[in-house]
Amino acid sequence: MAMKKRVPMREQAPEERIKNFDSVPLGYSKEEAIEEAARCIQCKNPTCESGCPVRMKIKEIIDKIAHEDFKGAFLLSKQDNAVPAMTGRVCPQEEQCEGVCVLGKKGDPINIGKLFAFVADWARESNIVDQPEIKENGKKVAIVGAGPAGITCAVDLRKMGYQVTMFEALHLAGGVLQYGIPAFRLPRDVVDYELAFLEEIGVDIQVNRIVGQNVGFDELREEYDAVYLATGAGAPKFMKIPGEKLKGVYSANEFLIRVNLMKAYQFPDWDTPIICGDKVGVIGCGNVALDAARAAKRLGSKEVYILYRRTKATAPARNEEIHHAVEEGIIFQEMTCPSKMVGDKDGWLTHINLIKTRFQGLDRSGRPKPVNIDDSEFEMELDTLIVALGTTPNRLFLNNAPELDTFDWGGIKTGDNFETNLPGVFAGGDALNGGSTVIAAMGNGRDAAVAIDEYIK
Numbered sequence: 001m002a003m004k005k006r007v008p009m010r011e012q013a014p015e016e017r018i019k020n021f022d023s024v025p026l027g028y029s030k031e032e033a034i035e036e037a038a039r040c041i042q043c044k045n046p047t048c049e050s051g052c053p054v055r056m057k058i059k060e061i062i063d064k065i066a067h068e069d070f071k072g073a074f075l076l077s078k079q080d081n082a083v084p085a086m087t088g089r090v091c092p093q094e095e096q097c098e099g100v101c102v103l104g105k106k107g108d109p110i111n112i113g114k115l116f117a118f119v120a121d122w123a124r125e126s127n128i129v130d131q132p133e134i135k136e137n138g139k140k141v142a143i144v145g146a147g148p149a150g151i152t153c154a155v156d157l158r159k160m161g162y163q164v165t166m167f168e169a170l171h172l173a174g175g176v177l178q179y180g181i182p183a184f185r186l187p188r189d190v191v192d193y194e195l196a197f198l199e200e201i202g203v204d205i206q207v208n209r210i211v212g213q214n215v216g217f218d219e220l221r222e223e224y225d226a227v228y229l230a231t232g233a234g235a236p237k238f239m240k241i242p243g244e245k246l247k248g249v250y251s252a253n254e255f256l257i258r259v260n261l262m263k264a265y266q267f268p269d270w271d272t273p274i275i276c277g278d279k280v281g282v283i284g285c286g287n288v289a290l291d292a293a294r295a296a297k298r299l300g301s302k303e304v305y306i307l308y309r310r311t312k313a314t315a316p317a318r319n320e321e322i323h324h325a326v327e328e329g330i331i332f333q334e335m336t337c338p339s340k341m342v343g344d345k346d347g348w349l350t351h352i353n354l355i356k357t358r359f360q361g362l363d364r365s366g367r368p369k370p371v372n373i374d375d376s377e378f379e380m381e382l383d384t385l386i387v388a389l390g391t392t393p394n395r396l397f398l399n400n401a402p403e404l405d406t407f408d409w410g411g412i413k414t415g416d417n418f419e420t421n422l423p424g425v426f427a428g429g430d431a432l433n434g435g436s437t438v439i440a441a442m443g444n445g446r447d448a449a450v451a452i453d454e455y456i457k
């Protein structure tokens with residue numbers, strides 16, 4: 001019998017969506033979700049579950065969807081994942097659950113991410129809420145940073161009965177989910193709705209509180225039974241080439257914060273200062289670079305280039321994002337490495353110099369290694385340049401916690417149970433791993449919650 005193909009996802013047409021910040025995928029209908037879930041062959045040993053960092057019961061959830069038990073599927077997904085509508089949309093499923101789906105060997109793997117997003121959206125529209133029973137245990141935990149790692153640790157600890165207080169530097173909780181990933185991938189009503197769950201179950205979220213600046217780290221250690229550091233990796237890396245301080249050159253973080261957190265995406269009704277010229281270059285080809293490029297296109301830039309020293313086939317960005325970027329007319333200038341940025345007499349960027357590259361052997365991570373080709377330098381006119389080359393942990397907090405053991409690159413050192421060298425202080429997420437993924441940070445948050453519970457008990 002021929003294997004059924006994946007139920008296609010309806011999407012906004014590229015020529016329409018580049019004029020707005022609305023979600024690109026339009027989501028499954030009930031009928032489509034049931035049909036897609038019914039393709040699952042319910043493997044005896046579900047490989048899809050083995051690689052999920054938060055240990056979701058994928059097989060059982062899909063079975064419930066196939067049998068139209070959406071409520072059951074939603075409540076089961078919430079047991080292990082505080083924010084299933086968000087992870088359904090942004091997880092790199094092709095490298096995890098969907099990447100090992102048995103159906104993928106000969107055809108299309110189950111569309112696990114979109115099914116989970118469907119169920120969570122259905123629950124929101126149907127006013128189905130998860131109401132865990134919480135028995136207070138009288139102990140208090142402070143969490144520094146309200147991104148995916150902090151959120152997950154907070155929810156798990158709260159369910160165990162802890163009084164949890166989160167300290168977040170920005171004016172909104174969510175970390176990268178709020179300030180980094182644009183609304184066309186992660187609609188803001190979805191973010192707000194899933195974050196509201198934390199306050200509903202009694203997590204106290206204190207925004208505009210920067211630990212190490214307007215909240216003392218030592219005070220937290222004295223006042224709380226344990227502290228979880230989930231401060232992320234928000235400091236951008238640069239190439240250290242000439243011209244990086246020219247006007248018109250941004251870090252991707254600054255650009256995306258202006259777009260998302262300061263609402264430049266609500267153009268023309270919102271007047272956040274953001275300079276986004278006609279010809280924009282973005283250095284890098286990860287999710288961050290593509291988010292910046294696709295946001296620039298939506299802000300009205302005529303030509304947007306991804307400048308990358310490898311090829312898009314070897315890039316770290318999610319396949320879906322590369323596919324969407326190509327459809328939207330983002331131009332991939334592959335196998336080119338920036339050498340300098342050049343400006344006019346007033347200090348505004350005018351162009352970038354690029355050197356062509358070729359592959360030679362493998363680098364330390366096992367990826368093809370790009371090397372520069374002699375005498376291949378050329379100029380490209382640009383009026384805006386966005387640097388998206390990864391991030392490291394912010395020094396703001398670390399400089400105020402000199403007794404905390406860290407790596408030279410700024411990552412916090414911990415033992416296997418996520419405890420740092422300071423008793424009762426735990427850490428996780430990007431603060432520990434450097435730039436990683438939402439679900440990896442959430443997996444860290446879950447493991448740390450168990451370790452903190454054991455420590456306090």
Ligand SMILES: Cc1cc2nc3c(=O)[nH]c(=O)nc-3n(C[C@H](O)[C@H](O)[C@H](O)COP(=O)(O)OP(=O)(O)OC[C@H]3O[C@@H](n4cnc5c(N)ncnc54)[C@H](O)[C@@H]3O)c2cc1C
Nearest residue numbers: 145147148149169175176180211232429430436437438441
């Ligand atoms: C633009 C962009 C796109 C991405 N796309 C994807 C994707 O598609 N899929 C995916 O899986 N991953 C993606 N990632 C990576 C993913 O978002 C991160 O790995 C994840 O958010 C890390 O979670 P975290 O909780 O460790 O840190 P963060 O999300 O960075 O949250 C840390 C929080 O701590 C706060 N904080 C920092 N210092 C302090 C302090 N001193 N006091 C109080 N609060 C503090 C910060 O303000 C922030 O809110 C993307 C990242 C970016 C930047």
